[in-house]
Amino acid sequence: MEWRRSARARRVSLRIDPRDGAVVVTLPPRTGRTAGMALLMNHADWVAERLAALPGHIPFAPGAVVPVHGIDHRIVHIGGRGGVWVDGRAIMVAGEPEFLARRVADFLRAEARRRLSILVADKAEAAGVRPSRVSVKDTRSRWGSCAANRALAFSWRLVMAPRFVQDYVAAHEVAHLRHMNHGPRFWALVQDLTSHTDAAVAWLRDEGPRLLRIG
Structure with a gap:
């Protein structure tokens, strides 16, 4: 407790x-x-x-199944030298076994930052706004946030969610750059920026807690 x-x-x-x-x-x-x-x-x-x-905890370990963009991938440790990459539906991890968990986490964080930065850039251009910064964090209760200084932050765990969920969360936070509230004009802009609101909100409600139990 x-x-x-x-x-x-x-x-x-x-x-x-x-x-x-x-x-x-x-x-x-x-x-x-x-x-x-x-x-x-x-x-x-x-x-x-x-x-x-609560779903069971899934550590980053050899043989564990971890979703990437909503698609299950199995972690495969191959040893030797090299980095971390996706091969088909496997996350290939080189290096010493004691560093595997950290390397997988770093890889997923980097992929989350890459993917969400692209989504934010596209949606910000469509909305005629510009964030001051885009970052990823390990948050516990919020999938995304928009600060008063126009900085956007996202949970890196969104990289494990389907792409339509990522699309919605990016649209939601970009819309806050124009409307720092949840009024009618805010939701109208969200609807202009994504067609996935209802499905994504339902997915995060039902499946989101599972992502918090991974890693």
């Missing part, structure tokens, strides 16, 4: 972190852990059900 204290919290809250499979209790500044434990005990069945429903 993980305890967090937030100056913005107005009440005790409880959630499941799908990445770590942990129970997270958030407390307002002046609230003690007793209130958090009471909330946890009152929702014990809900917590147990959510934890049981």
